[in-house]
Amino acid sequence: MDLLIRPIQLEDAKEINDLRRMEGIMENILGLPSETLMNSKSYLSKEDSLRHQFVAVLKKDRASEIIVGTAGLHVNELPRKRHSGTIGIMVHTEYQGMGIGKQLMSTVLDVADNWLMLTRIELEVFADNEKAINLYQKFGFEVEGVKKKAAIRNGRYADEMLMGRIRNEE
Numbered sequence: 001m002d003l004l005i006r007p008i009q010l011e012d013a014k015e016i017n018d019l020r021r022m023e024g025i026m027e028n029i030l031g032l033p034s035e036t037l038m039n040s041k042s043y044l045s046k047e048d049s050l051r052h053q054f055v056a057v058l059k060k061d062r063a064s065e066i067i068v069g070t071a072g073l074h075v076n077e078l079p080r081k082r083h084s085g086t087i088g089i090m091v092h093t094e095y096q097g098m099g100i101g102k103q104l105m106s107t108v109l110d111v112a113d114n115w116l117m118l119t120r121i122e123l124e125v126f127a128d129n130e131k132a133i134n135l136y137q138k139f140g141f142e143v144e145g146v147k148k149k150a151a152i153r154n155g156r157y158a159d160e161m162l163m164g165r166i167r168n169e170e
């Protein structure tokens with residue numbers, strides 16, 4: 001698989017918007033069916049030194065490339081929480097289960113661990129999102145709690161789990 005992981009850029013907005021609304025992704029990332037290309041463009045065009053986001057680009061042939069996933073790290077802006085950050089990730093449903101999620105996670109965690117030296121990474125995930133929970137546990141995240149009825153998903157309230165990962169000091 002000819003896969004390249006690179007920082008996100010403004011030109012990626014259309015494909016990111018498509019991914020965010022994709023069935024199999026949207027319901028797991030707090031997306032909405034109404035999200036517009038403008039939403040993605042405006043998000044990406046805001047300069048934000050606390051955001052570190054990457055895309056996974058698959059080269060299909062000599063002429064065509066497709067964005068098959070993205071992962072981002074956001075450093076907490078509060079001065080007393082600057083040692084922590086949150087992450088988010090999604091992979092195109094047709095390309096899941098091929099190791100792309102692991103490559104994206106390794107990339108954002110390398111920034112967190114080795115370039116920002118963050119101590120704590122946290123995230124929220126739907127309590128029944130087994131694929132994502134397995135991925136996070138593989139990278140050292142542990143369940144820290146359950147937030148009952150924390151978010152709406154397709155006409156129901158659903159529980160979320162809070163997961164955290166503490167970087168081991170060498």
Ligand SMILES: CC(C)(COP(=O)(O)OP(=O)(O)OC[C@H]1O[C@@H](n2cnc3c(N)ncnc32)[C@H](O)[C@@H]1OP(=O)(O)O)[C@@H](O)C(=O)NCCC(=O)NCCS
Binds near residue numbers: 028090091126130135
């Ligand atoms: C979660 C997600 C990012 C994983 O991406 P992926 O590219 O499929 O993941 P990988 O192929 O790299 O697999 C990584 C690990 O995830 C877990 N996993 C992947 N597919 C799985 C499946 N069908 N069932 C259970 N666990 C699975 C495994 O632990 C796997 O590691 P292993 O292959 O060494 O066993 C992807 O499923 C996704 O985008 N889901 C929709 C959006 C989402 O839920 N985002 C997270 C919101 S909190």
